[in-house]
Amino acid sequence: MRVFALRESGRLAFGLLGALLLAAAVSALSLPGAHEGVQGFLAAMASRLLAYATFDLGSSAVSGLGAAQELIARGPTTLTFVLQGIVIAAVFGIPPGLLSGAASLRNALAPLGQFVSAVPVFCAALLLAYVANRLLGPALPGTPVALLPRDLAGWSQIVPPALTVGLAGMSAVQVGLRRASVTLEDAPFRQGLGRLGLPEREIERFFVTPVVFAGLLNSLGEVIVALLSATVVAEWVFHCPGIADLFVKSVALRDWNMVALILFLFAATAMIADFAGRIAAHAVAREAA
Amino acid sequence: MSAIFAPSLPRPRRILAIAGWAGLGVVALAVTMSDFLAHAPANELHAGPMLAPPSAQFPFGTDLVGRDLLSETLHALSVTATAGLEAAVVAILAGGFLGYMSAHLPKPAGLVLHWAFAVFAAIPALLLAIVLIGLTSRGISALAAGLAAAPLAFVRAFDRASRAGGARHADYARATGVSASMLLRRDLAYEFRDMFLPIVARAFASVTIILSTLSFLGFGATPPHRDLGLMIGAAWPNYLEAWWTAGFPALTLVILILLARLAAGLDEGERP
Numbered sequence: 001m002r003v004f005a006l007r008e009s010g011r012l013a014f015g016l017l018g019a020l021l022l023a024a025a026v027s028a029l030s031l032p033g034a035h036e037g038v039q040g041f042l043a044a045m046a047s048r049l050l051a052y053a054t055f056d057l058g059s060s061a062v063s064g065l066g067a068a069q070e071l072i073a074r075g076p077t078t079l080t081f082v083l084q085g086i087v088i089a090a091v092f093g094i095p096p097g098l099l100s101g102a103a104s105l106r107n108a109l110a111p112l113g114q115f116v117s118a119v120p121v122f123c124a125a126l127l128l129a130y131v132a133n134r135l136l137g138p139a140l141p142g143t144p145v146a147l148l149p150r151d152l153a154g155w156s157q158i159v160p161p162a163l164t165v166g167l168a169g170m171s172a173v174q175v176g177l178r179r180a181s182v183t184l185e186d187a188p189f190r191q192g193l194g195r196l197g198l199p200e201r202e203i204e205r206f207f208v209t210p211v212v213f214a215g216l217l218n219s220l221g222e223v224i225v226a227l228l229s230a231t232v233v234a235e236w237v238f239h240c241p242g243i244a245d246l247f248v249k250s251v252a253l254r255d256w257n258m259v260a261l262i263l264f265l266f267a268a269t270a271m272i273a274d275f276a277g278r279i280a281a282h283a284v285a286r287e288a289a
Numbered sequence: 290m291s292a293i294f295a296p297s298l299p300r301p302r303r304i305l306a307i308a309g310w311a312g313l314g315v316v317a318l319a320v321t322m323s324d325f326l327a328h329a330p331a332n333e334l335h336a337g338p339m340l341a342p343p344s345a346q347f348p349f350g351t352d353l354v355g356r357d358l359l360s361e362t363l364h365a366l367s368v369t370a371t372a373g374l375e376a377a378v379v380a381i382l383a384g385g386f387l388g389y390m391s392a393h394l395p396k397p398a399g400l401v402l403h404w405a406f407a408v409f410a411a412i413p414a415l416l417l418a419i420v421l422i423g424l425t426s427r428g429i430s431a432l433a434a435g436l437a438a439a440p441l442a443f444v445r446a447f448d449r450a451s452r453a454g455g456a457r458h459a460d461y462a463r464a465t466g467v468s469a470s471m472l473l474r475r476d477l478a479y480e481f482r483d484m485f486l487p488i489v490a491r492a493f494a495s496v497t498i499i500l501s502t503l504s505f506l507g508f509g510a511t512p513p514h515r516d517l518g519l520m521i522g523a524a525w526p527n528y529l530e531a532w533w534t535a536g537f538p539a540l541t542l543v544i545l546i547l548l549a550r551l552a553a554g555l556d557e558g559e560r561p
């Protein structure tokens with residue numbers, strides 16, 4: 001376990017270093033000297049790296065506010081969507097993912113699953129906005145996004161974007177579970193345990209399910225990338241000023257410093273989730289073995 | 290024939306893959322004949338009344354400026370499919386092919402490339418494509434979508450090639466004096482001979498999603514060459530009252546992606 005954890009920690013450290021270099025390269029574009037040849041660009045990149053080393057994240061070229069201040073102001077909205085998305089993805093993704101491990105049910109659900117998987121996130125968001133408008137009435141602009149709203153207006157504001165993000169994560173959760181359960185379908189240990197007299201239910205409960213969950217944890221990074229990608233669309237379609245919305249506006253206005261920081265934040269989140277998922281999956285799989 | 294389109298898939302999926310390719314063939318025909326099939330040329334204003342609902346005369350209805358949406362959807366499908374094909378070629382070359390080649394480079398060089406691409410693969414492809422367009426122009430959205438989809442394809446191909454490199458046949462080949470370049474050519478031939486069409490379909494599905502989302506967000510296609518994403522984006526302000534303005538282009542886009550997913554033999558929910 002220690003060797004595995006060390007190897008994964010090294011992978012994470014190198015990944016974060018790469019993300020930092022990428023952020024410095026993008027952020028360097030906001031400095032005047034960066035456009036004067038390769039040397040100028042490298043100098044600008046080095047100065048951004050030095051600034052990051054002293055936790056100087058620079059400022060937004062659009063608002064003039066500190067970059068950290070912008071991220072802190074918009075972070076809660078994005079975090080709310082991601083957290084709600086994780087809950088929705090788990091609640092609606094895990095049971096069908098486990099059930100669809102069974103071949104007959106999987107075949108029955110396959111056409112629906114294929115169709116849903118082919119719907120781009122922005123089309124799903126527009127459909128959800130349409131349904132919410134018909135059922136709950138028009139959304140009230142300016143309603144703050146809350147993790148657990150206290151009134152109907154708050155829920156009608158939060159449910160469509162949270163569902164948009166959650167449904168994108170749900171597919172990734174189901175795939176993770178299904179991949180793991182398919183590899184265990186004909187695993188030799190099932191037959192062996194059966195011969196030892198263990199009933200099928202107990203084999204499923206104590207030996208198969210933990211390994212299937214380990215498979216899901218293994219693809220946690222993929223789930224987080226899907227959630228973050230969907231957040232961009234959800235914040236844009238539902239006019240929620242979060243970090244992902246800020247990213248789109250920053251690129252449009254060529255505010256490269258903000259773009260760089262958001263890229264780093266998203267990449268680091270995905271890498272840390274991947275790292276945590278792999279470590280947890282390894283631990284769960286060892287425990288099950 | 291099924292062995293050509295989906296060699297390694299189980300029978301039910303192989304049937305679906307053939308159906309997917311047949312559907313894509315119909316789409317290719319519609320794209321080739323879009324100018325003939327469409328009642329009106331692209332972007333013809335006032336072909337009918339404003340926001341007319343679907344009827345016998347206008348099966349998909351009309352939009353805010355009276356454009357025939359059936360004709361517009363056909364023209365937009367043509368733009369989407371053409372750009373998607375260009376982007377898929379870029380994604381295959383800069384992703385799958387480069388990944389496979391990199392796995393056969395000397396180990397340090399291969400690992401550095403894998404590390405660099407893995408960093409990009411941790412960022413959602415949509416965000417990468419937006420940055421690439423922000424750095425250049427909307428005119429290169431197909432190239433940007435292809436490059437944005439490449440890191441994930443690179444990492445997958447690299448890992449697959451690394452596994453093949455450690456396989457028994459590779460050990461025997463090396464032991465009997467087969468050169469590294471000969472082994473690479475053999476592995477590449479097997480990889481692309483068996484998997485070429487599924488790889489193309491998978492890349493096409495992936496980049497079509499990126500391209501249409503880019504256009505929807507205002508970073509992709511530019512008028513008058515509207516693609517399906519841009520059509521849906523343009524319909525956004527008034528689709529709550531006139532659902533057909535976004536509904537038909539969205540359904541067309543979903544069908545196009547569905548056909549590509551089936552052709553690629555992807556699992557339900559699997560990321561293309």
